[in-house]
Amino acid sequence: MSDSTKPDTEVADYLARYGNVGFEDFRRMAADDxxxxxxxIGFPDSYRKGLEQDIFLDIARKLPALDGQQQIIIDIGAGCSDLPRKLIDRSIAHRHRLILVDSAEMLGLLPDGTGVEKVAARFPDCPTLIASLQGRVNAVLVYSVFQYVFAEGNTWAFLDACLSMLAPGGSILIGDIPNISRRKRFFASETGIAHHKQFTGRDESPTVSFNRLEPAHIDDAVIMGLIMRCRNAGFDAWVVPQDASLPMANRREDILITRP
Ligand SMILES: C[S@@+](CC[C@H](N)C(=O)[O-])C[C@H]1O[C@@H](n2cnc3c(N)ncnc32)[C@H](O)[C@@H]1O
Known part of the structure; x- marks a missing residue:
């Protein structure tokens, strides 16, 4: 069955199965034919199909090193879709050194190429790589990955290791972060309620609960904590929106960090 003809029930089954995943689950999913x-990589086809070119353009606007020549780029949690393939093509064309970090199973699904290195590891459990890149990397990409790092409890070690690799003038994009506070703001708004009704086809408002614990979810406090940690370590850091054409731009956001 082709991707586009999978019935919705199959997507629903898949989401029920894979809604709450971590690094080891992704490793198993990568090996599932x-x-x-x-x-x-944890998305129903409809979330990404036909949209990865727009996602790549949004990423490239935020990471200017991708447009340069012979830069050092690292993609942590590269996955196996067209997105890392676009980064591989760009890196070969611009003679970058591109380091892809993910499980061996995931990386095995991506093509090889001149200047492309694959490091099979759960970042930051790769001290030799991190030590070899101290202060040398021009662009770090962490796209749709940080929520899993946060849920697995490795937030600060992960962030500090990313910061330590950044070269002067370099940038880190921690992109596509699902911020549950932003999601609640959206679904409590008139626009969000109308969006929910249109999506479900029912005249019902979404249920939104404030003032309660949200285990394993990133919220405004986490986002602001990340920004403060970067700034206190001597980096500039901002919360930036995604291009409005992106599939989850109304409830996800990016963190952009630069080393002055
Ligand atoms: C949702 S996918 C995103 C893939 C890709 N960045 C994209 O946006 O198309 C998450 C990926 O991050 C990887 N991952 C999760 N935690 C990781 C970690 N600590 N180090 C390296 N990779 C990780 C998973 O194996 C998976 O391939």
């Missing part, structure tokens, strides 16, 4: 490339 029944899943599409997008399902292997």
């Amino acid at each position: 029944k899943l599409s490339a997008w399902e292997k």
